[in-house]
Amino acid sequence: MKIALDAMGGDYAPSSPVAGAVLALQEFPDLELLLVGDQTCLERELHRHSLAPWQDRVQVVHTSQVVAMGESGIESVRRKKDSSISRCVELVKNGAASALVSAGHTGATVAAATIKLRTLPGIDRPGIASVIPAEEHPFVLIDSGANVDAEPAELVAYAFMGSIYAEQILGIVRPRVALLSIGTEDLKGNELTREAFKLLTRSSLNFVGNIEGRDLFQRPVDVVVCDGFVGNVVLKTAEAAARAVMDWLKRELKRNVVRKMGAFLALGAFRTIRRKTDPDEYGGALLLGVNGTCIIAHGASSPKAIKNALRVARDSVKANVNGVIVEEVRKYHEQGHGPRLDVLSPAS
Amino acid sequence: MKIALDAMGGDYAPSSPVAGAVLALQEFPDLELLLVGDQTCLERELHRHSLAPWQDRVQVVHTSQVVAMGESGIESVRRKKDSSISRCVELVKNGAASALVSAGHTGATVAAATIKLRTLPGIDRPGIASVIPAEEHPFVLIDSGANVDAEPAELVAYAFMGSIYAEQILGIVRPRVALLSIGTEDLKGNELTREAFKLLTRSSLNFVGNIEGRDLFQRPVDVVVCDGFVGNVVLKTAEAAARAVMDWLKRELKRNVVRKMGAFLALGAFRTIRRKTDPDEYGGALLLGVNGTCIIAHGASSPKAIKNALRVARDSVKANVNGVIVEEVRKYHEQGHGPRLDVLSPAS
Structure with missing residues (x-):
């Protein structure tokens, strides 16, 4: 399974995401990673780890921009087309990755995922x-x-x-x-x-x-x-x-x-x-309701937290959480016991 | 200084409020208390304490009703005219007490105080x-x-x-x-x-x-x-x-x-x-913005918590907190740097 990791996101980026990526590659043999961020910077960081046995399961995807913590999340999606967060979301959207993990700007991740991936059928807001x-x-x-x-x-x-x-x-x-x-x-x-x-x-x-x-x-x-x-x-x-x-x-x-x-x-x-x-034991929170698997990690994520966030991403994809949500929400709407959950944009 | 204590309010009433009252009478020589609640019940409770030296500083005010925790606060004010909470508020309103303390139903206390005492000039909601x-x-x-x-x-x-x-x-x-x-x-x-x-x-x-x-x-x-x-x-x-x-x-x-x-x-x-x-160390919270001193204690108040709530009541009256609030709010409105704080019921 291939997961996109925002290697520029979080208080200790890129060193903590990269170290977390290495831990995850060691622990989960079925995992492949796309490290998204500044290529030069990430390659230098990767060289600090003895990657040999897992080298073929990690790949750097170059981006030129980073969303800063003080920025408006929603504006960052429009203005920074080449941010590491936006790129991660696009990798999920075009099927190159099954899930994404970011410890960066939460608002920007939520906005990028909502705008680019859209919400699941029957759901308005993630x-x-x-x-x-x-x-x-x-x-x-x-x-x-x-x-x-x-x-x-x-x-x-x-x-x-x-x-x-x-x-x-x-x-x-x-x-x-x-x-x-x-x-x-x-x-x-x-x-x-x-x-x-x-x-x-x-x-x-x-x-x-x-x-x-x-x-x-x-x-x-x-x-x-x-x-x-x-x-x-x-x-x-x-x-x-x-x-x-x-x-x-x-x-x-x-x-x-x-x-x-x-x-x-x-x-x-x-x-x-x-x-x-x-x-850090719980690693990351799942952004539920978007059409894709998106994990939001703590800004202060340690390598262990990043590793655990990657684990949550992997488990969520394997369990097909989104598929089950779509099915259950469809049943709820069919039974008609309550109002539609997608009041803002009801399915036509 | 005379303070009205809701002796029927709280999870351990009336024993905890009465025991707290005795502690406070011992510690604060300037304090006089009106214990509000069922007379028979409170006198029996008082007899368990050796009150001798402070007996002349405590008085029971009989009421026949108690607001239960599941009731609507606002309705209790209308329907239970003789509840211990309502009576405490009235004692403050008619000047018989300088402040009140209750560990009973918070919503009922807020509603009774707001309705009967009204808010301070320039303030909408306590x-x-x-x-x-x-x-x-x-x-x-x-x-x-x-x-x-x-x-x-x-x-x-x-x-x-x-x-x-x-x-x-x-x-x-x-x-x-x-x-x-x-x-x-x-x-x-x-x-x-x-x-x-x-x-x-x-x-x-x-x-x-x-x-x-x-x-x-x-x-x-x-x-x-x-x-x-x-x-x-x-x-x-x-x-x-x-x-x-x-x-x-x-x-x-x-x-x-x-x-x-x-x-x-x-x-x-x-x-x-x-x-x-x-x-329990902090005793009680002050309901600010009503025209009177009203202390809301934790439902699970111990005797120590009740004593400390009485201390907060006494200190607030001494410091004339309400007088200072009225003065500061008046100045704020005069300066006109922002909207009126009493948008719902502006002073005419």
Whole structure:
């Protein structure tokens, strides 16, 4: 399977994407990679790794432009035709690659994928599905940042896509879907969630009602649905709070010799927690709803994160997540229990 | 100073509010309390405490109704005229109490306070200001749950009120105000925050721009502004993430004898963190923008949390937070740098 990797995207590009690519080539023998970015720069980077055994499974695709973090995502698609992100999307569009991975500008990746690949039949707006660690097993948070002013029917589409992702990639049978809100009662929430609640109740999904922020890591649900603004804030706040607690604890543990000794003896426990809460373990979030497989990795992706993002891309293509989505959305529309999910551009 | 305490509100009422009242009477010699709720029930509860020296500073105000958690907040105000929440608000309205504290139904408290006390001149919608612990010093999060479908001008009003709260209660000179969004650049955000960003830039506040969830506990800001839906989700998610990490760690530390020994030696460090992240330390959130002092405590408030909520009420009245808000909002409207903050009901 051939995957396009935006080698210029992310805070540590190109060294981190290239190192991640090498890790992935070593671990997944069925993988071929197209490294997209400045040729000279990428070839120099590749030479730092002893690529010999996998050399024939990696190829550089030259591009001359990079989307900077401060740019407008949507404008970058129009103005930078030769950016590494745009090129990755085109490689998927023309069939040269089965999927793409980028740790670059999220808005630019979402815009390029939406404009060039178009959305899946029956879906209006794509959503980002992130996998979040929780006590018993991880859950899918959708949308974690693609669509910041969502409509109720779009949240229903996210619920469908998130449920299919949990089923196909995380192997969960009949995933429990919850709506993120500010109280568990039906009436609680804002205009958007109260309307979405009604639609979800009527759907064929295993909808278990509202979930509050306080229960996110305790209550056993598999998919948490929200708009992209709330999802992005929640995702980043949860990461920040977990990190803040560990950092404070680390400093407290250094205050005297007895505590330092205690910390040394308990090192294994700290390492387990660090691993459990490490976003790099989950690698990348899937942009669901576009007609192609597109993985959005963390801006600060380490080589391990890039490798795991490539794994998610490979698994998603193998599981035919998009095919299942199209089929399920078609069934939903046929049953006619709720409004169309593609209210903006209904299929004629 | 006389404060009305909703003794029927909260998950552990009436025992926790009554125990908290006793703690506060012991600690604050200038405090007098009106315990509002079922007389028989509250007198029985009071008898469990040796009240002798403070007995003359506490008085029971009988009410026959309680607002249940599943009820609609706004309807409860109309239908349960004799609820403990409504009665507390009336005691403030008619001057019998200087402030009220409730750990009961947040929506009902917000609705009763807004309807009966009305908003301050120049303010349309009240907002809940919560104090959140962070590494260097705590910050004020406003709105954390009163107004779930806010308008841009309402966010500007929250910025003013939060700034005044940080100044008057936390003692911060010229507080740094940030807008919670999904990127630090001006353009990032949803319709609501992009519009609020423009207004805040033109205000006289010390506005430092957008803040992302990831920086909440690291970047030194004093006030974080958002709508009530996002604020409530963020508050609860941060608490849940911090607690989840500590709980996982606790279980990991029990896995073998060496780790247990390590944990024992490091006990002091764990206790410091527990205290630093304990919501009970901050007691209660101030409902800012209503014409009266109203403190909303956590539903699961312990006696310590109730005592601290009473302390916040007392400090807010002493600092004349509402008087300062009215004055600052008047000045803002006079200067005319931005739209009126009371767009819905402008002063004639």
